[in-house]
Amino acid sequence: MVYEIINSSGLCNYYNLNETPGVAQRVEVRKDKFAYLENKNIRDQIIQFKNDRQTRVSFFLPQIHCSSCLYLLENIHRLDAGIISCRINFPAKKAEIVFDHSRTSLRNIAETLTSIGYEPYISLKDINRSKPAINKNLLVQLGVAGFCFSNIMLMSFPEYLGVDETEESIRGIFRWANFFLSLPVFFYSAWPFYESSWKSLKHRFLNIDAPVALAIIITFIRSVWEVFSGEGGGYFDSMTGIVFFMLAGRVLQDKTHKQLSFDRDFTSYFPVAVSVMKNGEENPIMLPEVKVNDTLLIHSQELVPADGIIVKGRALIDYSFVTGESLPEAKGIGELVYAGGKQVGGPIEVMVIKEVNNSYLTSLWNGQDDQEEKTRSFVHRVSKYFTLVVFTIALITGLYWWQHDVAKVWPAVTAIFIIACPCALLLSNSFTNGHILRILSRNKLFLKNAQVIEDITGVNHIVFDKTGTLTNPSEQEISYEGAPLTAMQKRQVAALASCSVHPLSRAIAGWLNITDKPAVQGFKEITGTGIEGFVEDNWIKIGAATDAGKADSSATAYVFFENRVTGKFIFCNRYRHFVPSLLKELGKRFKISVISGDNEAEKANLEKMLSGATVLFHQKPADKLKYIEKLQSRGDKVMMIGDGLNDAGALKQSNTGIAVSENTNTFTPASDAIIDADQLRWLPRFIRLCHINKRIIIASFIYSIVYNVVGLYFAVQGTLSPLIAAILMPSSSIGIVLLTYAASNWSARRLKLPD
Amino acid sequence: MSVIIILLLVSISVAGLFLAAFIWSVKSGQYEDDYSPSSRILFEEENRK
Numbered sequence: 001m002v003y004e005i006i007n008s009s010g011l012c013n014y015y016n017l018n019e020t021p022g023v024a025q026r027v028e029v030r031k032d033k034f035a036y037l038e039n040k041n042i043r044d045q046i047i048q049f050k051n052d053r054q055t056r057v058s059f060f061l062p063q064i065h066c067s068s069c070l071y072l073l074e075n076i077h078r079l080d081a082g083i084i085s086c087r088i089n090f091p092a093k094k095a096e097i098v099f100d101h102s103r104t105s106l107r108n109i110a111e112t113l114t115s116i117g118y119e120p121y122i123s124l125k126d127i128n129r130s131k132p133a134i135n136k137n138l139l140v141q142l143g144v145a146g147f148c149f150s151n152i153m154l155m156s157f158p159e160y161l162g163v164d165e166t167e168e169s170i171r172g173i174f175r176w177a178n179f180f181l182s183l184p185v186f187f188y189s190a191w192p193f194y195e196s197s198w199k200s201l202k203h204r205f206l207n208i209d210a211p212v213a214l215a216i217i218i219t220f221i222r223s224v225w226e227v228f229s230g231e232g233g234g235y236f237d238s239m240t241g242i243v244f245f246m247l248a249g250r251v252l253q254d255k256t257h258k259q260l261s262f263d264r265d266f267t268s269y270f271p272v273a274v275s276v277m278k279n280g281e282e283n284p285i286m287l288p289e290v291k292v293n294d295t296l297l298i299h300s301q302e303l304v305p306a307d308g309i310i311v312k313g314r315a316l317i318d319y320s321f322v323t324g325e326s327l328p329e330a331k332g333i334g335e336l337v338y339a340g341g342k343q344v345g346g347p348i349e350v351m352v353i354k355e356v357n358n359s360y361l362t363s364l365w366n367g368q369d370d371q372e373e374k375t376r377s378f379v380h381r382v383s384k385y386f387t388l389v390v391f392t393i394a395l396i397t398g399l400y401w402w403q404h405d406v407a408k409v410w411p412a413v414t415a416i417f418i419i420a421c422p423c424a425l426l427l428s429n430s431f432t433n434g435h436i437l438r439i440l441s442r443n444k445l446f447l448k449n450a451q452v453i454e455d456i457t458g459v460n461h462i463v464f465d466k467t468g469t470l471t472n473p474s475e476q477e478i479s480y481e482g483a484p485l486t487a488m489q490k491r492q493v494a495a496l497a498s499c500s501v502h503p504l505s506r507a508i509a510g511w512l513n514i515t516d517k518p519a520v521q522g523f524k525e526i527t528g529t530g531i532e533g534f535v536e537d538n539w540i541k542i543g544a545a546t547d548a549g550k551a552d553s554s555a556t557a558y559v560f561f562e563n564r565v566t567g568k569f570i571f572c573n574r575y576r577h578f579v580p581s582l583l584k585e586l587g588k589r590f591k592i593s594v595i596s597g598d599n600e601a602e603k604a605n606l607e608k609m610l611s612g613a614t615v616l617f618h619q620k621p622a623d624k625l626k627y628i629e630k631l632q633s634r635g636d637k638v639m640m641i642g643d644g645l646n647d648a649g650a651l652k653q654s655n656t657g658i659a660v661s662e663n664t665n666t667f668t669p670a671s672d673a674i675i676d677a678d679q680l681r682w683l684p685r686f687i688r689l690c691h692i693n694k695r696i697i698i699a700s701f702i703y704s705i706v707y708n709v710v711g712l713y714f715a716v717q718g719t720l721s722p723l724i725a726a727i728l729m730p731s732s733s734i735g736i737v738l739l740t741y742a743a744s745n746w747s748a749r750r751l752k753l754p755d
Numbered sequence: 756m757s758v759i760i761i762l763l764l765v766s767i768s769v770a771g772l773f774l775a776a777f778i779w780s781v782k783s784g785q786y787e788d789d790y791s792p793s794s795r796i797l798f799e800e801e802n803r804k
Contacts, residue, residue, distance in 0.1 A: 067794040074795070090790040139781045147774040151767060170759060177763065
């Protein structure tokens, strides 16, 4: 079908561009899914700009994955003549579409995109959004600093090489040129350092930027004084140099993963609009406007947005999102459904009993807002002592020269501040972190920021969620119990099971693995109960435990031949193949816990794999959070590894929350890091790399102290010439950069990381 | 005026031009998406109606 649409518009080139274009599976989309885009209120919230001829809108299209997507989407005007242009931002997976609203509509565009497999993801967050200010300033500041630094370097040469008396005027001009070139660096490029240190001072805390800012200011004042009094050329080259190098480190470290989002809350999961039934009519309404006692129509595969009571239809709610329980729950009229559950059966009507913001799911987020008291970085703690030592040395030197030679007080003291700038420490920190972040993200472990590296090194207790984290959600292990099935019966059961799209039926069909299936007559699927039909004149039924009059603790499906129970299929989650070895390796160095929202069917199996670890079942999201808190109150530093919204509270509470994702395009809950599910096996090595990171920083810190001591030796004597400063400063900076780069690369290779 | 001063002025203004070009490229968003432009250039330019 997709091919037909594409072919009819002459976009077949799409298929030539890439080996495997298109995403194989697509979810069928309900016809009126985007009807809410006709609603003016909702539309106005989504579009970015509108005048009398055109409208601009930006859609998030999570399916974008290759250059063919780019080609197809940017030529979308051939599918819908009303579209004027479409620009894709590939890393952000966003399409900026400009269209003529007299010829097409927002809804049409959304439907066109969906029909070719790029369903726009429109969530509640799109409404509440505040425009994120992208910081392009840092790059410009870096550019300006680089420009000024290189020119000042060039013009400082005559000063160092010595100009003879006859060209005295040239020297003056060069000094003044340096002065003017340093102004943009001092007032513009160095701004982030002033800002950060001012902020930390206001919180009565000395961070690493404070001594750096102090050094920049003192160097500048001293240099200006030298130029104005005609005594020397100043240290403009050193000053602009440190600013340039430190900004470069900062840019490297702050390179963010645009395609990932680390701070999603429930609003990014909920739809913008829901259908409210009023006098038998369906009306789309914006989610925040839904009130108690409204009746919502929930279609198949849609999320229940608010707690409510079912008033019509049979519900089959998949709560895996909220509780981690992997099997859908059947609910009838009059029963309660909670927000966050996904309806997998037919359409149902739900009467809202709590507003969206008060539902059980959202209370998980609201309940624990200000617990962001993360430990401060080691570098900032060091900087406090660093500053103290520098001030002490400066004071002693000042007093000494006061006694002996008053004229030397000023040059000696300022020289100390210039040379003792902890820029090497800051540089080693930001360059090492930036490099480790990049090594990790090549290995598909994406960290939110550099602080996470340090948090990981403190961890001594690792808590795993079971469902979806240790187990693979797309694979199920099946065993059969009861009267053995004959080959013929197997064929018949397989035929019946393959008629249904229910995950368990699909799993049974896959497990039986039979190709020549007989025809099924009178097939019927009863939502929440099972499937039935005639196969080769046998009345067969596959159904839930309740149909057989039994209650089982584990997930089962009973097989009936002519209304008599023949046997049952037992489903259990299959562990990722590397889980036993992973747990064993981690168990040597960390305390391990496994918590699960599932029932206890797996207990024996798990305990066999984990000797001495804590295994907890029936854990609701709030229980998981409490468990983490309990561990932390005992003094443990906890790393939580989970996958679903049901872990969201725990991920946030833990010292390091890592969200596991099958596919990094999908939506993960708020966390400190996101890891690709397959890469979980390398976790011990990643943790080790983070430890090495700290060692590299300490090593380069010592290296930089050696430089500082050499510099201080000249400084306290009052003989620090601009030439020595100009040699010491860049050589230590470049040395640090090379050292950290080589050390982190070498350790990554030694750990045999896959990439 | 020594010729060095003229050279100085020339070199700084040339460098300044590059700086301006860099600032323009940052402001116009060229560092935001480093994948699509390189692919986009390979697509056939077909006539738009």
